[in-house]
Structures are given as structure tokens and as C-alpha cells.
Amino acid sequence: MQRGLGLVMSLMAAVPALAQSSQPTLERQQTLIHMVRQDCGSCHGLTLKGGLGPALTADALHERSMDALAATIINGRPGTPMPPFQGLLNEADVQWIARQLLAGFPEIR
């Protein structure tokens, strides 16, 4: 609990725009789940156990911070095939996806 709070506070300090943005609507969340599983899944696997891109399961990500994940989604990773999603996803989307990945990403309903 304490640690989680610390993470949120450090995130707020590092990326204020992200922390202030609101939660995506429930409908948008379903779209994001579908996108991550199906389209990010073309490199990371539908089960997110990895492919050309690394595994994105909660186990695989347990040492990653939420802001590092969010930054990777927004900016991509130069030198690797990971593309930037800036322009396709807003800050609330990215923050929500990063949080879900760390917790274990939901299945498509």
C-alpha cells in the first residue's frame, strides 16, 4: 500500500500530465483490451508471453515501474521494433494500459 502510494506520487512528480488524466470510459477500456491483446499481440503474443517483442505478463514486468512502461508505450524504443503510440493513444489510455499490464492484463470479453 505504502509502496503503491509512493509509486503514484513519484509518477505524479515525473509525469504530471499522466497522473492528472482521468480513467478511460468502460467502453474505451474494452477497445484498449482488444487492441493490446490483438494488435500489440502481433509482436508480444495474444497471451502476452512474448514473440518478436518481450513478454508483457505481470511476472515478466514485475521489476518495471509504471512510468517506465508508460514512457515506452508513448515514445517507443528507438533501435528496436517497438513503435511510439503517441497520437494513437491519449495519456489516460497509456496510464491505464501500463497499470493493467503490471497487474496482469485483462482477457478480451
Added chain:
Amino acid sequence: MKKSFCVLLLALASLLAQAETVLRGTGDLGIVIERASGSVQIVDTTHQTVIGHVAGLGDLSHASAVFSRDQRYAYIFGRDGGLSKVDLLTATLVKRILQAGNSIGGAISQDGRLVVSQNYEPGGIKAFDAETLALVADVPSTYGSEGKRSKVVGLADLPGQRFAYALFDAGEIRITDLSDPAHPKTLAYPAGKQPYDGLVTPDGRYYIAGLFGEDGLALLDTWQPDQGVRKVLAGYGKGEEPLPVYKMPHLRGWSIANGRAYLPAIGRHEVLVVDTRSWEEVSRIAVKSQPVFVMARPDGREVWVNFAFPDNGWVQVIDTRSNTVSDTLQPGKAVLHMEFTPRGEAVWISARDDNRVNIYDTASHKVLRSFAAESPSGILFTARATRTGF
């Protein structure tokens, strides 16, 4: 007496009719991969119907298949390392093995006796007896001095029981000769940065690896491999900042049409056209988005192109005489794959997020028929069995 004779005749006739429905060829069959449910539909391309369904094939989120040379069996490679042998006639799973932790596809040997998988984890290729799926060769993609294993991409069969493939992490093309599976012989050729897929020309001579990490493609003449890799279309990006690539393109021998190779650019919304004799650039064609599949109609008169997320609702058709886009179609949501019938009168297109497969007439570009499938991705027809590099 007379009546019972009639009954007997009727019974015989119905038996004959039954026998007729059981006997059939397989040259017009195929499969549609249902990526999210781990199943395949078995389809008949003559009658444009679904004739069977086989489930229990594991994680098919990046699945491909090759066919036995009698075109009866499909060997389906799953993302989870599963290799499934499916009988298209009886619509049954004959055998299934888990051969790796993370796999990307496979190939079948010239003589049809070896089915070979290409794996990310553990990196390498493995060969299996096509009859029994017993492991007959294991060739790790080890590189460098620390014993690391590269992810393997672009596996293609070559004449002479050889297989060409590329090493994403090591930047190499390798050719492994499996004519004696107990003693595989592998040769390696430096190819360039981050090869992402490969193809062999339909005659089995040239192997081309697409490069993600640099502008250009790596070409190896397998008739004289000692000459090494030659870069083609080098610097096609002209130093411009590449656009983001939301899905890696796929390469196969289907890109050859009209004496030219039609290849997806990486990070540019273009199809690159290169002459297959001189390997010089002929043209480049501006298209809607990042191309994924650039597939020639079997007669080479047209090339159909689909695109990466988020523009995956579109398909464009290139006229290979003028090298211009002649038509733009919207076949559905999330178009993942296209497959031409063996002689190309129709093309089947999967629209994942519509849960449909749409069959197009390639002369009129109109939909002939459409049927339901669960998150369809790859569509693969048995005629692939007769083609080198498929």
C-alpha cells in the same frame, strides 16, 4: 418379391451416393486459422464453403501452416511452439506436439519428408518426420562468443533438402542442409541489421531477407552462396525519419510478379519494385499505410496489399503494368491476411474484427461470398504444397 427388390435397389443407390460424398480430392481445400480460439476451419475453394472444423490447436495468435505433398494434411505451427498435423479429409487432429516455447512458423522439405519449425524460444530450427512428427534434427541459432541464441525468422525451403532462414538478433542469413538430418550442415552469411522475415524466389534460387534495422534488403544467390549477401534497394529511405511500424510485414515468394519483386518498405508507406534479374529498383508505389502482405495474383497482373494497424481496414490493388494503385477496397475491420485460389480467379480475405472471411472476384473486385469465422487470421490453401518457399 418385386417390392423388396426395389427396396434393395434403393438401399444400394443410397450407399453409392454416400460413397460419392466420401470420396473427394484435396487440391481445392484449405484452412482458415481462428487465432483467438485455437481452431481452424477447413474450406473448399470450389464451392466456397466450410466443410469442417478442428479445435484444440493451442495458441494460434501467430500461426502458419504448410501442407503435405499429397495435399491431405496441414502442419500448423502455433505461437506456443505447438505443431499440429491435421487431416483435411476427416477433419481430425492426427497428432500434436509441443516442440518449443515460442514459435513463429515453419516449412516443408522439397521431398515432403521433413517438416521444419522456426523458433524464437529456444532460438533455432527443428526438423520433424512428416509422417510421425518425431524429432530428427535440432539446429540451434547460436551466435557470438557467449552462446546466445537468436530468434529465427523467414524460414524457407530450398531445393536439395536445404532451408534458408535469417537470425533477427545476429543479423545473419543461414542455410542448413538437412539431406542427412543426423548431421545437419549450416553455413552463415552476414546480412545486415535486424532481418525480420525472408522469402525465396519461386525457382528456389534467391533468398531475400527484409531488414528492419536498415534501409535495404539482403539478397543471397543460393546457386553461388560463396559470393555472399548483396544489398538491394540500399538507402531506399533516403535518410528520412522512418514512420512507426505497428506490424511487421511478411515476405514470401508471392511478391514476384511480371519479372519483378514487389516488396513492402519498412517505415515508409510504399511498395518497392525491383527487377528480379538486375535487382535494381524499378519503381516505388505510394500506398495508404505501412504494407504488411504484398501479394501477387498468381498471373502477376495485379498485386494486392494490406496494411498495419491502425489502417488495417484497407486493401489496395496495384496494376503491375503501370505500377500504380488501381483500386482501394475496404473489406472489413482488421484485415489480417489474403489468399488467392490456385489460379487466382478469387482471393479470400480475413477480417478479424468482423469475424468474417470475404471472398472477392479478382476480375471485378466485388465480393462473391462471405462467411463467419472466429477472429480469422491466416487463410492457407493446399496448392501451397506444390510451391517452393511455401
